Amino acid sequence: MLVRLLRAYVRPYSRAIGLVVLLQLVQTLATLYLPTLNADIIDKGVVNGDTGYILGTGGVMIAITLAQIVCAIGAVYYGARTAMAIGRDLRAAVFDRVQSFSSREVSHFGAPSLITRTTNDVQQVQMLALMTFTMMVAAPIMCVGGIVMALNKDVPLSALLLVIVPVLGVMVSLIVRSLRPLFRGMQERIDTVNRVLREQITGIRVIRAFVRDRHERERFKGAxxxxxxxxxxxxxxxxxxxxxxxxIVNVSSVAVVWFGGHRIDGGHMQIGAMTAFLSYLMYIFMSIMMATFMVMMLPRAEVCAERIQEVLATESSVVPPAAPVTELRGRGHLELRAVEFRFPGAEEPVLKDVSLVARPGEVTAVIGSTGSGKSTLLGLIPRLSDATAGTVLVDGVDVRELDAEVMARAVGLVPQKPYLFSGTVASNLRYGHPDASDEELWQALETAQAKDFVEAMDQGLDAPIAQGGSNVSGGQRQRLAIARALVRKPEIYLFDDSFSALDYATDARLRAALARETGDATVLIVAQRVSTIRDADRIVVLDEGRVVGTGTHTELMASNETYREIVLSQLTEEEAA
Structure with a gap:
């Protein structure tokens, strides 16, 4: 998996990698040649007292060393740039794939795991690539070259390598086999720590409110x-x-000196040759050490590559159309025909045979008990998920055939849990319409009943918003999210219980202002509060994923027992009438 992943992302940098290999080759050959020159200085210069030979050969060694340094710097520079580029491309690929996921795929992996895979997992693969380009390319060249040069100095003494290298190989392979499952467990536990920490930071107010600090400390301590x-x-x-x-290196050095001393004593070997042989033995061990270091990183990188590949190989259940429709000819007519939605592996669908029509200039409301599928129904329209059966139509066009940009212009969603991004009030309002003027922003804020508290902020539209909108109240967050949808001016407004954090007076003013602002648009409201939807042109009642009634408030009170129960759980008989 690791090789397949790297092969796909290394290909664009083949020239840079070729240059790295060339520089590493020159550097390694220079390194391997130096002990031979040193041996010549000892055997031909020092032993014979030839100062001129010592100086001349020493000058050659200095020149070779300078070339070695230049090649090493170049190899590290280009290797590091290439490894960082591969990491950048991998992060971008994972991010792009996650952006294409529907809520189903995001729920399958979980946000903490996706964050870990995009950051820590990619970093491990990137580090392996960096070590490969800066160390591993040179290791086999140095190992093979060291063996060749050692054989050139003394063949019988080189027989020690037949024992040393297999012993090292067996030892390293046994350790690496044990490391792989440990590295997988480590990445999974990083996911767990990430998840627990994310939950605790997000839910800090709840933790404080219920005085669960000690429990959460113990929970984090456990992870x-x-x-x-x-x-x-x-x-x-x-x-x-x-x-x-x-x-093993030290024992081998002692063995070389022991057997080499006997060969020198017998006249079969010179002192300089044994010195060079020791250097080549060190180079061989150095290359094995580099390979060992790489092999230690390999199991973790393999696990991380598998986790990255799981994300890249996962196709979104919301598939882009092959031939997208790029223009809508209507004014926002919305229709659901016999829609069904079922989660993978679920025994029963969440929505069953749901049909409804929402027309321009009208307010259509959806109400039902908790868990009846209201939010799921609303999410099918902008394709947060796709219906598993039936059709969702916007101006007569199946939403699965609509271009994403066209869909974004036509539909404005205010989710049940509005999310604000770190930045300013203005940057959040312009999220769907970057070219909106300040006047348009103030108009949207006024309609959303948010103008007063934004004006009260020190910097107005430039007032800072923390991540998630944590520095504003729940009601202010909802009103800013509504204003963000209004700035976009879509043809279809989807409000998913978007008034739940507002008091009744603000709710009433907001709905009156929205009626003026969205008079020509299609408005679909999901709500738990009866007072929010009782004046809608059409109310659709959901019960256990099925439509059990459609009509006005008066009609449903007279004919639909489910709706009547919901209303009377919130209002008295006189208020309901």
Whole structure:
């Protein structure tokens, strides 16, 4: 999985990678040549007392060292740039795929896991690419070159490599096999810590209100301790690798000096050759150490690559149309025909055979008990999810055939939980209409009954808004979200219980202002509060995902028992009449 992922994202940088390999090759060849020159200085210069030879060969060594330094700097520079570019492309690809997901896919992965996959998982793959370009390219060249040069110096002494290298290989492979499941557990526990922390930061007011600080500390401590335990086990296993490698390196050095000393004593080898052989042995071990370091990173990077690929391979259930309709000829006529929606694996659908019509210039309301599918129904119109059966039509066109930009211009949604982005009041209001003037923003704020509190802010339209709108109240957040939809001036307004945080007086003023502002548009309101929808032109009653009544307030009070029960749970008989 890791190789497949990297192959796809490395391809655009093949020239840069080719340059890195070339620079690493030159650098490694220069490194391998230096011990031979050093051996010549000892055997031909020092032993014979030839100062001129020592100086001349030393000058050549300095020139080769300078070339080695230049190539090393170039290889690291281009390798790091390429690795960072691959990480950037991976993050962009994951982000783009997540942006295409419907609420179904987002719920499947979970927001904390998607954040971890986009950041930490990509970072692990990026680090592997960086180490590969800066270290791993040179490691096999140095290992093979070191073996060749060692054989060139003394073939019998090189027989030690036949024992040393297999022992190292077996040891490293056993440790790596044990590391892989630990790294997968570590990434999953990072997800858990991310999720718990995100919940606690988001729900800090609830935690304080119920004095659950100690409980949440224990909850976070549990998740954090689980991550700590896995990390310690992983670190303990990783920490055993380098001492074992160094043990083998030192034992091998002693063996070379021991057997090499006997060969020098027997006249079969020179002192300079043994010195060079020791250097080549160190280079071989150095390359194995680099490979070992890479192999230690490999299991975690493989796990991360699998998690990234899971996101990239997941297709959204909301599929873009092959030949999108780019123009609507109507004025916002909305119709649902025998719509059904079922979550994957669910025994019963959330919505069953739902049909309704919402016309321009009219207010259509949807009411029902909690869990009757009201918000799910509203989410099918802007394609937050797609109906599993039936058709949703805007001006006679199936929404699954509409271009996304056309849909965005035609439909304005105010969700049940309005979300404001970090920035200013103005940047949030212009989210759907970047070119809106200040006058249009103030007009929308006035209609949404938000003008007074925005004017009271120190900087007015430039007043800062915290992430999620946490620095304004729930009612202010709802009114700003309504104003954001009004700035866009869509043909269809969808209000998903968007007045629930408002007091009755503000609710009444807001609905009166909306009636003037949206008089020619199609308005579809989902509400729990009867007073919000009793004056609607048409009220649709949902019960357990089915339409059980349609009509005006007066008609439904007379003929529909479900609606009557909902109304009388909130109003007296006299108020309802």
């Amino acid at each position: 954090n301790t689980e991550l700590f335990d896995v990390a310690v086990r992983t670190g303990r296993l990783m920490s055993t690798m380098f001492p074992l490698v160094m043990l």
